[in-house]
Amino acid sequence: MRKRAFGRWYARQFWERPKRPIRKSGMSERTFNRRLSNWEARIRYRVCRISRIRKCMEDFKQYPQPHRHKIAKFDLILQALYGSTGNHGAFFLFPIILALELAQSCTMFVANRAVPYPRRDVSQKPGNTAQSGKHPVFAEYLLFLFLNRDDREQISGDLQEEFLTSVVPKFGVKRARLWYWVQTITTILRRNRIGRWLLTSGGMIGLGHWLWRKMIELS
């Protein structure tokens, strides 16, 4: 079966709302009733599946921001696998589901161990504000990756506040995004231990000396 055709078949089977069967001429009542009950069961199953995904989304809002995306990702993949394939599919996808369950458990374990910060108000998260999504998310991720826990909270918040309240109204979104990137890089260089080492003259001299030695060894 071709890839696209398989995709359509898969979507029809599991994700599209099933069409109510029509009784055609010549169709026996018994056949029609069987198809009708089958259709009702599929509708019930679909509603149940959607409510499970919704519940999972509600649950993940309780976790701190850095872990939410991971938890949501694992949960949604799991729910989609369970929901779309049903019991028969779960048998074939057992190794994948097991691996995902393990990964999700690890993520939840780390999330539960996270030090409680002043908890964020869910109604105030970036997605709920009018000007959301304009700051570079990857830059924020770099800050999360390279800064310590205190700095993640305060510097990310400060950068976002300055970005929205001062830089965007003054220079526009494009230039403000560039400003955000420059601030991110300079902040990481100053606040990260390796970045600080590279910035200091000793670090640069040390690096130059090491490179010089390697060049001499090679030649």
Add this chain to the structure above:
Amino acid sequence: MQMDELQRLGPFEELVLLALVRLRTNAYGVTIRREIVKRTGKEVSFGAVYTTLDRLEAKGYVSSKWGESTPERGGRAKRYFVIEAPGRRALNSAHDILIKMAAGVSYA
């Protein structure tokens, strides 16, 4: 003691402490940086401000506490800084020395 404190206070540290004095209770990263940029006209990065604040906190010149979160910060909490008595003393002694050195000198 005063001389010892003065030796440990750099020019940027003085600027940050003066900004804290000016801002009083509303001193957190954004406002401190804005105050320095506004008064000196020089661009300063958040990294530099926080590195200096950490150093001053380690010396006991400033103290910090976590504050409230706002929507424009993406729900993240602010960290407010307050200047402490040793910080004020160090700032005063630095200021006095500068005034003494500048007294009676013509710059023209």
